[in-house]
Amino acid sequence: MKLDGKQLLPCPFCGGEAEIKKGVDSTQGREPIAWVECKKCGCCTKKEIEWENDCIGVVVSLWNTRKD
Numbered sequence: 001m002k003l004d005g006k007q008l009l010p011c012p013f014c015g016g017e018a019e020i021k022k023g024v025d026s027t028q029g030r031e032p033i034a035w036v037e038c039k040k041c042g043c044c045t046k047k048e049i050e051w052e053n054d055c056i057g058v059v060v061s062l063w064n065t066r067k068d
């Protein structure tokens with residue numbers, strides 16, 4: 001998956017394909033947010049990145065560097 005030059009790495013846990021999701025944080029109620037989620041096992045980055053112009057780069061970086 002190519003995203004403006006950003007490469008979304010496979011899931012660090014199961015090796016599955018990851019995808020960028022967007023929606024509304026249920027705990028905040030209204031702020032649109034973005035995150036990366038594994039299609040296979042469902043693990044994901046923190047859902048706290050506001051859906052703005054550069055948020056894709058932010059969530060991709062978060063996903064690619066996560067270790068837990």
Ligand SMILES: [Zn+2]
Nearest residue numbers: 011014038041
């Ligand atoms: Zn996974």
